[in-house]
Every structure is written in C-alpha cells, then in structure tokens.
Amino acid sequence: MACCRQRLLGLSNRIANTTGRLLRRQLIARSFQSSSTRLDEEVEISNAPVATSKRPAYLDFKRVPRRAIDVWEPWNDHKDGFEGKMMEQAKRILPRNTNGEEILPLLRDVPVSPSYFTAAWFHTDRWLALRSLDRKCSALPRLADGVDDGFRPMTYNEYAGTDPTGLSRHGEYNVIKTILKGLARIRPDARPIEVNMLLSQFTNSTVAKNSMPVRRKIDALGRAMGRGKRKDARATVWLVRGEGQVLVNGKRLTDLFNRARDRQAILRPLSIVGQITNYNIFALVRGGGTTGQAGALSLGLAKALVQYNPQFSNVLRKADCLKQDLRVVERKKPGKVKARKSPQWVKR
Structure with missing residues (x-):
C-alpha cells in the first residue's frame, strides 16, 4: 500500500508541473504577441527607416565627432526619415563639402593607416612604399662596381626624428637604408624623378649642408x-x-x-x-x-x-682597407705572468 501511495503522489506532482509549464508558456506567448503587435503599430505610426546591423538609423548628434567622411551610402538612404525639428538640427550640425553635400560625422575614430595596429605602422607603410618602388625600378641600369654613387644616408637619430610614432628601431632603419642604397646605385641618367626626390629626402643633413666632403688637393709634384x-x-x-x-x-x-x-x-x-x-x-x-x-x-x-x-x-x-685596426697587446696585470696567464701551481 505504501508503495502505491508513493507512485500516486509522484504521478500527481508530474501532472501539476506539466500543467504549470503549459500555463507559463501560454502567458509568455501572449505577452510576446502583444509586444510584437505594439512594435508593429509603433513602426507604422512613426514610419521610421529600418535600422541596419551595421549603422544605426538615428544618429546621436550630441557626440562630438573627431573625423568626417564625404560620402556615406546609408545616410543617403535614411535622410528622408528625418523630418521637422530633427532634420533642421541635422542640417545645422552636419558640415557640407564643395558640392553642397552633407558630410556625415563618424561615430568612431578611423585609423590613418591600414597597418595602424601593427608594431610600427609608420615604418611598415614606408617600407612597403620603398619596396614597391624598388621592384618598379629593378630593370633600370646600375652603376659599375667601384663607382661612387654620392649618396650618404641620414643617421638613425635623424631617421627616428622623422617618425611621429617614435617606434622605429635600428634593425628597421637598416632595412630602409639597404633599399635606399640599392636605389642610389641606379645610373643618374636613367634615374626617375621620384627616386631623386626620395634620395634627397633621406640624405644626411650634414652632407647636404656641406655638399660633399672637400677632397684634399694633390700637391705640385702630383703626389x-x-x-x-x-x-x-x-x-x-x-x-x-x-x-x-x-x-x-x-x-x-x-x-x-x-x-x-x-x-x-x-x-x-x-x-x-x-x-x-x-x-x-x-x-x-x-x-x-x-x-x-x-x-x-x-x-x-x-x-x-x-x-x-x-x-x-x-x-x-x-675590403676594410680604410678601417684602422685598433687591436693592441693587452697589458700585464699584477699577480699574472702575462696579461692573463697565471703562475704555475706547485703542490709542494
């Protein structure tokens, strides 16, 4: 008998839980239908443009934009949805370009470079531009070995001063300098104007001021x-x-x-x-x-x-013929036989 009573109680509890779940589902469905109809009514009354997932239909004009663009397609689509006082406010706030079209402000900052989020975006852009120019001029004739091209690149400190980010390193500048030296080896009669302008931009300032180092003249005897x-x-x-x-x-x-x-x-x-x-x-x-x-x-x-x-x-x-060899004999130290040699150890 006790076992039958327990089974009946469990069955009654399951029925009660099931009915409760059904009632809650019906209530939720009714509330959702009522809210959806309310939303439909609001859309029909306001007749506002449909908001997309990329950009909001209504802009918050209280925010102060930092940059602006000339053309934005969604703005042209949603422009008719602004009426009355809001439209007048939009016309007063939005600046216009030379053609009289409104310039829509961006709601977020746009990076100045596609490689802005790299380690050193300014150096990356400069390196890509120099590499493309080097490939473009790869077929031009070069100077013969032993002929001085006259190009003296700027120092690393001068190069770092041209980088507004301050993230350039010695290794990155060496890559830039290698490309510049390769461009300087192009024969002057076949060198493009853009290459000459680029080399003058990266020339050492002291060399540019003094033109070229003054060569010592040969004496009267030709020596x-x-x-x-x-x-x-x-x-x-x-x-x-x-x-x-x-x-x-x-x-x-x-x-x-x-x-x-x-x-x-x-x-x-x-x-x-x-x-x-x-x-x-x-x-x-x-x-x-x-x-x-x-x-x-x-x-x-x-x-x-x-x-x-x-x-x-x-x-x-x-060939390292113009570099002085600074190696000298190391001096003797006290307690040593020579510069580093220790005296022989004797056990007894």
Whole structure:
C-alpha cells in the first residue's frame, strides 16, 4: 500500500508541473504577441527607416565627432526619415563639402593607416612604399662596381626624428637604408624623378649642408698623401704615378720587410684596385715592429689612393682597407705572468 501511495503522489506532482509549464508558456506567448503587435503599430505610426546591423538609423548628434567622411551610402538612404525639428538640427550640425553635400560625422575614430595596429605602422607603410618602388625600378641600369654613387644616408637619430610614432628601431632603419642604397646605385641618367626626390629626402643633413666632403688637393709634384697607424707604428705615405717602385725610409721594400706576408699586407690596397704597377710609393714609418709598420703603411696607402682617385673609396671600404685596426697587446696585470696567464701551481 505504501508503495502505491508513493507512485500516486509522484504521478500527481508530474501532472501539476506539466500543467504549470503549459500555463507559463501560454502567458509568455501572449505577452510576446502583444509586444510584437505594439512594435508593429509603433513602426507604422512613426514610419521610421529600418535600422541596419551595421549603422544605426538615428544618429546621436550630441557626440562630438573627431573625423568626417564625404560620402556615406546609408545616410543617403535614411535622410528622408528625418523630418521637422530633427532634420533642421541635422542640417545645422552636419558640415557640407564643395558640392553642397552633407558630410556625415563618424561615430568612431578611423585609423590613418591600414597597418595602424601593427608594431610600427609608420615604418611598415614606408617600407612597403620603398619596396614597391624598388621592384618598379629593378630593370633600370646600375652603376659599375667601384663607382661612387654620392649618396650618404641620414643617421638613425635623424631617421627616428622623422617618425611621429617614435617606434622605429635600428634593425628597421637598416632595412630602409639597404633599399635606399640599392636605389642610389641606379645610373643618374636613367634615374626617375621620384627616386631623386626620395634620395634627397633621406640624405644626411650634414652632407647636404656641406655638399660633399672637400677632397684634399694633390700637391705640385702630383703626389697624394695618406697617414696610417697600427699598434705603436706611425706611417706617412706619398703616392704618385709611376712604374710600381716602393721605397720605405729610403730602402727597398724587400730590404726592410723580410716576411712575404708583411709585403703582401702593405700592397693589398693596390692589388684590390688592380693598380700595382701604376703608382710609385714613398713612405716614412717609425715605431713598433714589422707587423705594426706593415699595417700602418697599408692604411696610409689606402687613404692616399682615395685622395688620388675617389672612385676607389667604395671598393676599399668594402675590403676594410680604410678601417684602422685598433687591436693592441693587452697589458700585464699584477699577480699574472702575462696579461692573463697565471703562475704555475706547485703542490709542494
């Protein structure tokens, strides 16, 4: 009997819950139908334009826009829905362009660049423009190797000053500088006007003020002079047109430098430009040993070559002949046998 009573109670509870759910559904449906009919009536009475999912039909004119556009298609569609006082308010607030058309204000800020949300959008736009110009001019004739193009790019600090965002880095500027150097190698007679304007925009300001570095004039005897340093050695080299004779401190090169590698190091700038037998060399060197003297003579000879013919500067610079070797012997420290060598450890 108890089991039957429990089954009857559970069945009655299920019936009550089911009827309650049905009643609630009917009430919700009635309220929804009434609200929908009310909305339909309001739409029919107001006769307002249908609001789209992209833009609202009615604009909030109390907001102050930051930017504006000339043409917006939904505004032309919904313009007829503004009547009376609201339409007059819209005409007073909205500015007009030269054609007399209203300029609709944007309700949100529009980025000034498509790549605004990248890490450095200003650099990205500039890099894309330079790359497209480089590809456009890829078939134009270039200058021969060893010919100076005369382009001196601006420094990184000057480039960073042209970026309003301040997000440019050294690596990004190196990418820009590589493209600019490639454009500068185009022959001047075949170079487009836009490339010339671009190169003048990115030219170093100090070079632009001084035009070009003043080249030291060759003396009355037709000699070009260059000085070099290496370790404790100091050298002064004079270069003149001749048959390839070399005199150092009044002696022949083979008499002063016994090792072949020292003689090769001294004449390396001439071998790079292929002018070994076209110049005579007269040099004075003092201080240091044979290795330091050979490095000092090589640097002085390279500088004299550039003074005699500036077209050699690009080739010699790429070969690191115009860079001074700053390596010197490290000094001895107290408690050490040499600069870093420790004394031998003895157990007993």
